[in-house]
Amino acid sequence: MKLRFAPSPTGMLHVGNARQAIANALFARRHGATFQLRIDDTDTGRSRESFAEAIRTDLTWLGIHWDETFRQTERLDRYAAAIEALKASGRLYPCFESEQELAAKREMRIRQHKPPLYDRAMLKLTPQQRAQAEANGKVPYWRFKLTDGSKKWKDLVMGDCSVKLTAISDPVLVRADGTVLYTLASVVDDLETGITHIIRGEDHVTNTGVQIDIAEALGAKPNRFTFAHLPLLLDEGGGKLSKRFDALSLKTMRQDGVEAEAVVSYLARLGSSDDPEPLPFDELAATYDLSHISKSAARFDMRQLLGLNRRVLAALPFEAARDRLPQGATEAFWLTIRSNIELFSEARHWWDVTHGDIVSPVQEGDEAYLAQAASLLPPAPWDETTWATWTAALKDASGRSGKALFRPLRLALTGEEHGPELRDLLPMIGPDRAKTRLLVGV
Numbered sequence: 001m002k003l004r005f006a007p008s009p010t011g012m013l014h015v016g017n018a019r020q021a022i023a024n025a026l027f028a029r030r031h032g033a034t035f036q037l038r039i040d041d042t043d044t045g046r047s048r049e050s051f052a053e054a055i056r057t058d059l060t061w062l063g064i065h066w067d068e069t070f071r072q073t074e075r076l077d078r079y080a081a082a083i084e085a086l087k088a089s090g091r092l093y094p095c096f097e098s099e100q101e102l103a104a105k106r107e108m109r110i111r112q113h114k115p116p117l118y119d120r121a122m123l124k125l126t127p128q129q130r131a132q133a134e135a136n137g138k139v140p141y142w143r144f145k146l147t148d149g150s151k152k153w154k155d156l157v158m159g160d161c162s163v164k165l166t167a168i169s170d171p172v173l174v175r176a177d178g179t180v181l182y183t184l185a186s187v188v189d190d191l192e193t194g195i196t197h198i199i200r201g202e203d204h205v206t207n208t209g210v211q212i213d214i215a216e217a218l219g220a221k222p223n224r225f226t227f228a229h230l231p232l233l234l235d236e237g238g239g240k241l242s243k244r245f246d247a248l249s250l251k252t253m254r255q256d257g258v259e260a261e262a263v264v265s266y267l268a269r270l271g272s273s274d275d276p277e278p279l280p281f282d283e284l285a286a287t288y289d290l291s292h293i294s295k296s297a298a299r300f301d302m303r304q305l306l307g308l309n310r311r312v313l314a315a316l317p318f319e320a321a322r323d324r325l326p327q328g329a330t331e332a333f334w335l336t337i338r339s340n341i342e343l344f345s346e347a348r349h350w351w352d353v354t355h356g357d358i359v360s361p362v363q364e365g366d367e368a369y370l371a372q373a374a375s376l377l378p379p380a381p382w383d384e385t386t387w388a389t390w391t392a393a394l395k396d397a398s399g400r401s402g403k404a405l406f407r408p409l410r411l412a413l414t415g416e417e418h419g420p421e422l423r424d425l426l427p428m429i430g431p432d433r434a435k436t437r438l439l440v441g442v
């Protein structure tokens with residue numbers, strides 16, 4: 001069993017692409033299959049090595065590892081051989097129509113209330129006409145002659161699928177400059193590298209009908225591949241995500257401090273009958289089941305992802321956090337803040353609260369109370385009992401209680417309305433910072 005993830009290096013991976021990568025990787029892990037990373041770089045105008053590198057970085061960050069990898073431009077000789085074979089069998093035929101001619105034909109068919117399909121005029125070209133066109137300096141591009149009828153398969157997500165090939169124009173597989181199109185290169189690679197299962201986005205369903213036909217023309221047996229098409233992920237506004245807009249890219253998420261485990265856990269179960277919950281890769285893989293995925297498009301919800309991220313952080317051991325924390329951060333610091341942050345990047349703020357500088361707000365009307373609080377601060381050394389000792393004394397002295405007692409203290413000491421337990425924060429803040437912050441408006 002072998003699966004592959006085959007992105008084009010034309011931009012940064014977004015969460016939609018990641019959903020496919022994760023589905024492939026989890027399915028492969030669950031079934032002990034080989035996992036291939038194929039970089040689909042035949043579109044040389046848009047492909048960049050820097051994007052291929054970024055894709056590898058993103059996948060590694062997600063915890064997705066591949067057993068083999070290659071770029072399609074390394075296998076151009078294999079595509080050339082397939083092209084020759086298809087020409088020899090008469091399935092690839094030369095075409096000379098220009099874009100303008102094709103557009104005019106399309107318009108004509110629409111006016112005649114016919115579907116705007118290619119009319120296969122070039123199939124009727126005689127050898128003399130072809131020689132004449134070439135003598136006139138025209139270079140052909142090549143279309144694949146689709147078979148009549150439909151291609152059917154049992155999709156692991158979509159169920160029974162059927163693509164009517166007679167409703168599709170014969171696809172161009174080779175451009176006039178001799179370069180191969182993705183549609184053919186992908187089939188050649190899948191056949192020759194032994195891919196058994198193809199999991200990809202619903203945007204490929206029509207392609208799948210065409211590619212089954214091409215595969216069979218190249219000698220593949222029926223049902224050579226098992227397919228699963230996952231619905232596309234939409235952004236919060238209902239639009240399709242695209243690499244071209246860098247929308248919701250994995251790189252941005254990583255830079256914002258979202259945890260890879262949260263992203264994987266969320267995308268593995270989004271749009272399925274299983275609720276997303278933070279789980280390590282192996283545990284997600286152990287129960288991963290494509291039949292649980294819904295057939296309708298799923299909407300990416302940042303709030304849900306952040307909710308999951310919060311849960312991942314709250315359980316993250318110090319050892320796993322240490323390298324990304326500010327220098328000098330201790331286990332006590334991490335354990336104090338971890339269940340109060342939504343993004344890892346917020347740790348920096350709490351480090352400034354406990355070990356650096358913050359600007360406490362001036363609390364008009366509470367200046368005298370805060371000065372009284374400063375004067376009652378217990379002597380050092382401080383520990384986790386200090387908060388209770390101090391606030392008990394302050395309660396007696398000020399006559400305040402509840403919110404009136406605690407809120408001004410939290411605001412002055414941390415600059416925030418909410419946050420980790422002050423019992424734990426106070427010893428880290430220490431007497432000097434505490435005093436300065438309490439007396440800020442005095």
Ligand SMILES: Nc1ncnc2c1ncn2[C@@H]1O[C@H](COP(=O)(O)OP(=O)(O)OP(=O)(O)O)[C@@H](O)[C@H]1O
Nearest residue numbers: 007008010016017020200201232233241242243244
């Ligand atoms: N919005 C999406 N939701 C889910 N899967 C997607 C989405 N967009 C693309 N994919 C899938 O991501 C995989 C990688 O495809 P590809 O690299 O061609 O990405 P792409 O975003 O479609 O590219 P581009 O934006 O350049 O057209 C394919 O399986 C494709 O079906």
